[in-house]
Amino acid sequence: MTGVPSDFTPAESLRYARHLVLPEIGPAGQAKLKAARVLVVGAGGLGSPVSLYLAAAGVGTLGLVDFDDVDASNLQRQVLYGESDLGRPKLEAARERLRDLNPHIDLVLHHARLTSGNALDIIGGYDIVVDGTDNFPTRYLVNDACVLLGKRNVYGSILKFEGQVSVFGGGDDAPCYRCLFRQPPPPGLVPSCAEGGVLGVLPGIIGTLQALETIKLITGVGTTLIGRLLLFDGMALKFREMKLRRNPECPVCGDDPTVTGLIDYEEFCGLKAEAGVDGEATDEIGAGELKGRLDAGDPIELVDVREPFEWGMANLEEYGARLIPMNQIPDRLEELDPAREIVLICRSGSRSMQVTRYLRSRGYERARNLRGGVLAWGEEVDPSFPRY
Amino acid sequence: MKGKGKAKAGPAVVVVRIPGPLRDLVGGAAEVDAAGKTVRAVLDDVVERHPGLRRHLRTESGALREHVNVYVNGDDVRFLRGEKTPVSDGDEVILVPSIAGG
Numbered sequence: 001m002t003g004v005p006s007d008f009t010p011a012e013s014l015r016y017a018r019h020l021v022l023p024e025i026g027p028a029g030q031a032k033l034k035a036a037r038v039l040v041v042g043a044g045g046l047g048s049p050v051s052l053y054l055a056a057a058g059v060g061t062l063g064l065v066d067f068d069d070v071d072a073s074n075l076q077r078q079v080l081y082g083e084s085d086l087g088r089p090k091l092e093a094a095r096e097r098l099r100d101l102n103p104h105i106d107l108v109l110h111h112a113r114l115t116s117g118n119a120l121d122i123i124g125g126y127d128i129v130v131d132g133t134d135n136f137p138t139r140y141l142v143n144d145a146c147v148l149l150g151k152r153n154v155y156g157s158i159l160k161f162e163g164q165v166s167v168f169g170g171g172d173d174a175p176c177y178r179c180l181f182r183q184p185p186p187p188g189l190v191p192s193c194a195e196g197g198v199l200g201v202l203p204g205i206i207g208t209l210q211a212l213e214t215i216k217l218i219t220g221v222g223t224t225l226i227g228r229l230l231l232f233d234g235m236a237l238k239f240r241e242m243k244l245r246r247n248p249e250c251p252v253c254g255d256d257p258t259v260t261g262l263i264d265y266e267e268f269c270g271l272k273a274e275a276g277v278d279g280e281a282t283d284e285i286g287a288g289e290l291k292g293r294l295d296a297g298d299p300i301e302l303v304d305v306r307e308p309f310e311w312g313m314a315n316l317e318e319y320g321a322r323l324i325p326m327n328q329i330p331d332r333l334e335e336l337d338p339a340r341e342i343v344l345i346c347r348s349g350s351r352s353m354q355v356t357r358y359l360r361s362r363g364y365e366r367a368r369n370l371r372g373g374v375l376a377w378g379e380e381v382d383p384s385f386p387r388y
Numbered sequence: 389m390k391g392k393g394k395a396k397a398g399p400a401v402v403v404v405r406i407p408g409p410l411r412d413l414v415g416g417a418a419e420v421d422a423a424g425k426t427v428r429a430v431l432d433d434v435v436e437r438h439p440g441l442r443r444h445l446r447t448e449s450g451a452l453r454e455h456v457n458v459y460v461n462g463d464d465v466r467f468l469r470g471e472k473t474p475v476s477d478g479d480e481v482i483l484v485p486s487i488a489g490g
Contacts (some may be wrong), residue, residue: 042490044490045489045490046490047490131490132490133488133490134488134489134490135488136486136488139488156490157487158487158489158490159409159487159489160408160409162407162408162487164484164487180457180486181454181455181486182454182455183454183455184455185453185455185485185486189443189444189455190409190455190486190488191409192488193489196409196489198489203490229484231482233408233418235408240462240482241462242457242459242462242463242464242482243459243463243464243467244464245464245467247466247467327440
């Protein structure tokens with residue numbers, strides 16, 4: 001052994017022996033890991049391997065942000081959790097697992113949704129942020145907060161059989177997420193993992209790469225993905241690397257930034273409903289209100305724009321709903337009567353919002369979106385409706 | 389007719405890599421061949437044969453969508469000459485849409 005950091009206990013020295021023997025890490029590198037403060041945003045598919053490996057590596061202060069409970073559909077890929085955790089808050093389950101894995105580190109649990117209101121406070125307490133979120137608004141929020149605070153942002157994202165990894169921001173002229181993707185996609189055009197699916201092992205591959213980059217940033221070894229976008233194609237088993245440059249016109253990290261504080265990211269991603277004159281959303285309807293009107297016998301046509309396999313899991317056929325997957329809507333317009341009141345339905349209300357706008361732009365003035373989709377129906381109307 | 393030692397005058401033939409989420413729209417292919425002298429011509433060629441791709445790549449006014457990056461041999465065309473970026477035989481054009489799963 002090449003020695004141990006002076007403030008490490010014998011138990012820690014034994015635990016980190018395989019690091020201490022590496023000349024590139026050694027006692028100095030292990031001490032840097034112990035002194036490091038890393039925040040993992042999202043304790044899901046990516047957050048699981050990231051937090052497990054960073055805890056095991058001895059990152060001294062590991063923060064986790066999540067607001068969700070463990071769901072059965074998580075267990076196919078979120079290896080932080082087990083059957084006995086179903087229904088528990090993720091962070092409670094994570095704390096037990098990570099404490100068992102490494103009792104020598106400090107865990108900081110932020111039971112919250114990261115928002116424009118709390119992001120600067122939460123992220124401000126850390127050196128490095130690992131983005132393991134599952135939606136566009138939070139990704140832009142994490143990016144902007146990291147750029148404003150000068151923190152490195154270790155980015156990973158996944159869908160189906162593919163993933164992307166990079167390291168953004170934090171000085172040295174490093175490009176940011178907005179340099180890579182200047183604008184989010186219109187709502188509904190790019191599916192989430194819940195809608196499009198993801199192979200369970202994929203977040204394991206991408207998340208461990210994020211953990212690797214985090215450890216390299218902390219210890220200062222190797223060459224990180226700053227200025228490079230790594231693409232992973234699991235089907236072909238290929239890694240490809242794209243050049244990533246800082247955009248001098250980037251609104252947040254460019255030479256003349258226009259975004260100098262956090263903004264409304266739901267609005268930025270087009271996820272805010274159109275408000276009517278009275279402030280009520282006119283192109284959306286809540287699940288409870290819809291149920292009441294259906295029970296009252298109002299003639300409302302329900303159109304479910306999900307995919308057939310989703311319809312097969314559960315649907316509102318008993319209320320006359322029918323299935324027209326989103327991609328078929330443009331070719332099947334003649335099946336829809338512009339004079340009728342139509343409510344569009346999907347899983348979370350995102351795809352159906354896009355269809356609602358599409359129909360409204362084509363004269364279907366009475367088209368409305370079921371706010372929150374069948375997830376909201378399950379929460380507000382019928383608890384037996386399966387969550388997925 | 390074969391021109392001896394003469395540079396080929398026609399459009400370049402390039403390989404366009406299709407990301408997984410869009411493969412359904414091109415019959416499941418991971419890559420398609422396309423012809424054109426510029427990125428715009430190549431994308432137009434692909435979209436002509438696979439019209440379902442159009443709304444994923446272009447806005448209704450025809451602009452390249454901001455959440456889709458196009459790389460020629462690993463370089464983002466937005467940092468080159470945009471859709472006017474020239475392409476040559478054998479170049480690899482990669483489409484990379486933003487994804488957010490985690």
